[in-house]
Amino acid sequence: MNIGVIGGGAWGTALAQVLASGGHDVTLWALEPEVVAGINAGENAIYLPGVPLSGFRATGDLAPLAGAEAILVVTPAQHTRGVLAKLPATRAPLLLCSKGIEAGSHKLLSEVAAEAQPGAAVGVLSGPTFAAEVARGLPTAVTIAMEDADAAERMAEAIALPSFRTYASTDVIGAEIGGAVKNVLAIACGVVEGAGLGQNARAALIARGFAEMTRFGLARGSRAETLAGLSGLGDLVLTCSSTASRNFSLGVGLGQGRAATELMADRRTVAEGAFTAPVLCEAAEAAGIDMPVAQGVRALLEGADVRAVIGELLARPLTREHV
Numbered sequence: 339m340n341i342g343v344i345g346g347g348a349w350g351t352a353l354a355q356v357l358a359s360g361g362h363d364v365t366l367w368a369l370e371p372e373v374v375a376g377i378n379a380g381e382n383a384i385y386l387p388g389v390p391l392s393g394f395r396a397t398g399d400l401a402p403l404a405g406a407e408a409i410l411v412v413t414p415a416q417h418t419r420g421v422l423a424k425l426p427a428t429r430a431p432l433l434l435c436s437k438g439i440e441a442g443s444h445k446l447l448s449e450v451a452a453e454a455q456p457g458a459a460v461g462v463l464s465g466p467t468f469a470a471e472v473a474r475g476l477p478t479a480v481t482i483a484m485e486d487a488d489a490a491e492r493m494a495e496a497i498a499l500p501s502f503r504t505y506a507s508t509d510v511i512g513a514e515i516g517g518a519v520k521n522v523l524a525i526a527c528g529v530v531e532g533a534g535l536g537q538n539a540r541a542a543l544i545a546r547g548f549a550e551m552t553r554f555g556l557a558r559g560s561r562a563e564t565l566a567g568l569s570g571l572g573d574l575v576l577t578c579s580s581t582a583s584r585n586f587s588l589g590v591g592l593g594q595g596r597a598a599t600e601l602m603a604d605r606r607t608v609a610e611g612a613f614t615a616p617v618l619c620e621a622a623e624a625a626g627i628d629m630p631v632a633q634g635v636r637a638l639l640e641g642a643d644v645r646a647v648i649g650e651l652l653a654r655p656l657t658r659e660h661v
């Protein structure tokens with residue numbers, strides 16, 4: 339297939355390399371001219387250093403990608419609308435690989451993409467996928483969700499490799515909500531680590547965080563089994579247990595009492611949970627969905643004292659586990 343990849347960060351670059359390894363004709367669009375030049379010279383030293391790249395080309399021009407047979411959209415969530423608006427109108431299926439919810443509108447990225455490119459079918463590629471591992475060819479599994487079951491299966495078969503297993507799904511909303519919410523929960527788990535609260539606390543937080551993801555996801559139309567799959571629980575477990583996660587690492591800093599402004603300053607790579615937490619809380623509050631862990635993360639990002647936030651969470655009234 340002729341495949342376009344929009345976004346030259348770590349994940350777009352890793353996906354382009356996987357697709358090229360599978361024999362696809364891949365063109366990657368990157369924002370920064372130095373990233374375009376680097377990839378074409380064999381390394382994306384800014385966002386995916388140390389990984390040799392070959393078999394695909396990078397460009398700073400979006401126009402040629404509009405004619406591809408499929409386009410992977412891998413820009414940070416808050417830039418998705420702007421970049422898709424600049425892409426000439428396309429009928430190629432758009433596979434969203436970014437994880438987030440649009441600030442202000444509270445829209446999922448599938449809704450944003452449908453508005454920006456009304457002629458294109460929209461799907462999601464998501465799962466537990468550290469870019470550096472994928473780029474090195476280590477075994478990875480992802481969900482490919484498209485409303486049309488046949489289209490999802492065709493896409494899943496087209497891009498699968500022995501070390502890149504794809505599972506087709508028709509639950510687009512479920513796949514994207516899992517990926518968006520887990521980033522916020524990964525920050526929370528990092529806080530547990532940074533504050534030295536122990537492994538019992540982290541396991542409890544993963545379980546209670548998953549309860550929040552499930553409540554929010556079901557309210558927005560997700561299927562429970564999607565939230566319990568690769569793109570939800572699978573990705574939650576990955577990013578809640580490793581400092582290789584940017585979101586978890588941000589949380590570690592917050593847990594150590596450092597300020598979010600200091601931790602986010604001059605950062606080139608994206609920790610999506612920091613942008614998703616406020617909009618997720620706003621959307622949950624508007625819909626009457628209880629998400630205390632996400633609210634705690636938002637408070638920390640706004641400068642609240644870490645011990646006070648932890649104390650408030652632990653002092654919540656006791657309740658039934660399943661409500």
Ligand SMILES: NC(=O)c1ccc[n+]([C@@H]2O[C@H](COP(=O)([O-])OP(=O)(O)OC[C@H]3O[C@@H](n4cnc5c(N)ncnc54)[C@H](O)[C@@H]3O)[C@@H](O)[C@H]2O)c1
Nearest residue numbers: 346347348349350369385415417436437468469607608610
């Ligand atoms: N890195 C991973 O392991 C990984 C895995 C799965 C999903 N994701 C998701 O993929 C998305 C991209 O993350 P990443 O890790 O590839 O990025 P990154 O942190 O490696 O790089 C940041 C990216 O933001 C882009 N950017 C900055 N300003 C921009 C603007 N104004 N317009 C458009 N793009 C702009 C940069 O060009 C660069 O591509 C995120 O939603 C992330 O959650 C990342």
Ligand SMILES: O=P(O)(O)OC[C@H](O)CO
Nearest residue numbers: 465466467468583584585
């Ligand atoms: O480094 P993070 O926290 O952005 O996580 C990267 C991916 O989302 C893992 O699936």
